[in-house]
Amino acid sequence: MDAEAIKRSLEDTGLRCTPQRYAVMAFLMETDQHPTSAEIFEAVNRVDPRSSRATTYNNLRDLVQAGLVREVAIEGRAARFDAKGMRHHHFICDRCGNVEDIDWYDLPSPAPGSLDKRILRESEVIFRGLCAKCAPGGASRQA
Amino acid sequence: MDAEAIKRSLEDTGLRCTPQRYAVMAFLMETDQHPTSAEIFEAVNRVDPRSSRATTYNNLRDLVQAGLVREVAIEGRAARFDAKGMRHHHFICDRCGNVEDIDWYDLPSPAPGSLDKRILRESEVIFRGLCAKCAPGGASRQA
DNA sequence: ATATCACATTAGATATAGTCTAAGTTCTCA
């Protein structure tokens, strides 16, 4: 996705395309990792323009609200973010906390009535276990 | 589940049944809410013995490791906990952050190969949206 | 019974993640 497309997707949701906001979005779209806010802050500041920590948080919040970015909360660690490109599920490593994408597949709906008066917006599967690096025999061999 | 059963489940996993640890477990088993560590700390201290904040965190960590308790990370809020009784999924409210249980149902496995070298321990579905209280028309009507 | 030692608890200090404030800047549009 090119610069124009990012610009359009921002403006379609009522957000101005500022250099700081563009940089966050562009960075998230070009990685398949799930960086933390601190990593995003550092990455967008390796090139100009300088963006503040508050702005990074503000923009992540706005992008999540706009539905362009997903936030993944992880027990005991900083939240991670990804651009919502293709629909997908997530695998979260018990040991290192890394988040990895798992191909999307449709879920069976919950038993009718079990959602009651709730309004469902989305559902996702979280897989947990050990990532390839942390699994015994994996490359980790952490010192 | 009675006191003896809790005691046994703790000792089966190699944990001593201390009054503080028992109190955390008993409290989690008798509620269908998903209290935060602060709420658990307060609840177990409404009755003796007094338990410290550090002990509450220590015990929650131990109980999660032992597989008796589940921790639910929520974006921008304190983690919540529940006793792993019956298997179930979770609904998390976008607005108030409340976690509610959804009846268990089996998931289709991910496409073969899509888990690659990872070791899968468990999977769960997270539903998101508005809880009954927060849905328009719900009782919330927040001032 | 008593010594021993691993397990557990504690208060408070510390660390980490995220939010808020108040002032300044840039964009939009009348």
Place this chain on the structure above:
DNA sequence: TGAGAACTTAGACTATATCTAATGTGATAT
């Protein structure tokens, strides 16, 4: 061109969770 809205900023602040080092407790061995 002027006014207001949207945005950015540094740094103070808050919330959540972990760590430290001293103390307490209970199971086991002798």
